[in-house]
Amino acid sequence: MKGMATALTETQGTTVWRRPGKYLVFRLGGEDYGFPVLKVQEIIQWMEVTRVPRMPDFVRGVINLRGKIVPVIDLHARFGLPPASVTARTCVIVLQVQRETGLLVTGVVVDEVTEVAEMPAENIQPPPEFGARVSTAFIAGVGRAGGQVILLLNVEKILDHREWTSVEKVLGEKEQAHE
């Protein structure tokens, strides 16, 4: 259990990127990305999304997941990539994150889900400081698996709904100022 204790300090420290474990790998705009499997609740087929007005454009809308209303976000738009069309392989990865208010469930549209890859700590590098297509804020680390480069994503940052609601909040504040 000694080994365990050191591993713990390491994860608790600043080296967030070195988070070894299994990752769900998916494609987006021709590149490979990964989400920690532990954050993935399920993967579902693409389904019609109901748009929600007055939301930032990366919020695609909401879907009905077995009677629960779940928001779906578009990673292309979130990352500032050119939009992609829906194909037979388009899926929604349903993620869950623990928040003070409870478990937050959110869907994320991706082009294609490819595999689950085991990512040992030694294969994970810190995120590049520049040069990536995607803002480094979203990248937790860069993983390597069999010659393939996988951008490991920071789920919390992507699902940071304070940012989503900021649009609505700005509007709301403006309204209040008028009242």
Add this chain to the structure above:
Amino acid sequence: MLRIKPVKGQASELIQAFVGEYRQLVAETQAILDGLTRSGDAPCHLDVDALMRLRRMIHALRDGSSFLGFPRLAAIARVMAEVLHVHEAPMTARVLTVAQGQLLMRGCQLADHIVESVEAQQREPSMEAELAGFAKMATDLGFLWEVQPFAGASSDVPAESDAAPPEMSDDEKVERLLTEEVAPASPEPASLAVDTPPGAAVSDMAHLFVQDAEEILDQAEQNLLHLEAEPERLHDLLRQFHTLKGNSGLMGYAQMQRISHGLEDVLQHARDQQTALGPDTVGLFLKAVDALRRCVTALGKSGVCFVPDYEDWLQRVEAWAGVSTAISQPSPVVEAQSVAAEAQAPAESREPAEPLGPAAATREGIRVSVERLDQLSDLSGELIVATAVVTHLSECRRGMDAERFERAFRQLDQLASAMQSLSMTMRMVPIERAFRRLQRLVRDLSERTGKPIELQLIGGETEADRRVIELITDPLIHMVRNAVDHGIESLEERRRLGKPETGTIRIEALQRSGEVWILINDDGRGLQRRKILEQARARGMIREPSALQDEEIFNLIFEPGFSTADTVTEVSGRGVGLDVVRKNVEQLRGRVAVQSVEGIGATITVRIPLTLAVINSMIVRVGAEQFALPMHAIRELLQPTQADVHRTANQGEMIYLRGETIPLFRLADLLTIEGAVGCAGEGMVMVVEDGERRIALWMDEMIDQQRVVVKSLGDSLGRITGVSGASVFADGRVHLILDVPGLIRIAQERAR
């Protein structure tokens, strides 16, 4: 205390064996523990196998260490066992929350450390800080049932090692005393053979206790308030405190038990002597009820039972009763509790006596009559039969009789709606609940302001959805405060005006056309139109005061921060309060309106739909999208012609309707939808109203009227202005439900 104390030579052998077994078990569970580490800040899934292995390891640790007399290790193990045991139904896979995972990890680390030291020195190390930290973590999560070993109590092996018990911090003292509070029956907290019952069972019991106690205290309060007029209520009171005493004794909440016992004695005495309780005593009783209620509220949240200022209360109560002999002499435990109460008191008093917050409400249950439950089981039985009939019919489809099939289907449909409406009625509670606090509030306010006030409550039996009752309680309080402070005049003024000296506040609840109406009326001075206008103009809220109707002016009082009070009093005047009323009422899809006659009084009318789960709505289309619009907000439908629509230079579009001009907005604009109709002659116009403002909405098509089941949009999207929820339609697609007050707010923003 029964404990086998191993003799010296044997001890080291036993310890070696224990350490060896522990290491072995840890090795077996290493992979699982690593998984826990790795999961970082995600909830950790444990399958049945992992759970079994972990439990085996932890139980071995617990039993071994308690046998060998390592109380700290045993206590850590017990906490860990608790973590894994919670909600233990049969053995099923379960998810540990992040905090639980961390607690488990921390426990493992500490256990490792202690075992190492035990191996080397055959005794537990003193690691007060670490243990206190762990105890805090565990207490916060509600896993700690006994803290003695953490609170600096000495380790038994070897006894001479701790000559003087380490100085305890206040926190530790409190924690230590907590233990005795929870389990006063076990004088030897370190006797480890008998475990505390599983966490789930205890908290369920505590939960039931809280629910009961709240009810009892509410009833007791009512009885106290009416005691003067109806002395026979004394018997009820006596019974209530007796029950409370019994229940809290059963749960081992010694402080509550003793206070209620004392109060019961006072009442008993009064009954035996046939004397009435004086108003002072009643006042003190009410304060005691408050203290007990605060204690119960805290208990519901934290699982810890503390009466604020316990010692004071005990003394006071015993002094009243004059029967201190009846209550046993203070035992050491009691003294210890007083210390705890002292330590706790400042923290407690800082916390205001808040009504049950949402945190506590979420876990609250509901009382359902047996009759309704019976109906529900009958209906569900019928539903099963009806489903079987349909299944049968569809199986032998060859000779299918269309008519029989249809009949079976209709039956199914009817049963489904019957069940739905029945389950709705189960959520209904009498509005009485929201009224309860008002009696007390008015009594207190009347005392504080020196205005004699009579409160009339009418229609308390009117039922509404439980959530309605929850959300309406605060607004009612605000409106009553407001009526007392701003409405009812001072005694001198009333005398001068020739009004009855006692002011009257009348609150009436009634059901009307699918809505609950609550009317709050006072016979005070009414709203002062001039003052409101002045304020509004000063704050730039209005432009053309002359064009405003009385109703519009009065509604300004619901705006955030609005106050005409010349001075901020203790009771109200800060301008918060009435905006809460509107906010909560709108959240319930209701409306508020004010009527007032200066010098005579004011009436606030609150109208709220009976239930929140299903609404009648109009399905409308805008561009390619469909929305549900609540019917109760729709006033009129019309097909616009060129002649009706007018474009003005600076006010956008207007529509003329029987001589009235109503601002016209395109729903597509408000919701930023492209591809909707553009010119008059096409589409539909709907006049909607939020109770005060009225606008016309232009949309493409009106599709159908439908009852829709309202679902929340969830936390992630936050609150969206103009959208109140979503509904899943028969085709499985999600449709948004529009929120008219929100749309009107967006429209107003656009118009500026």
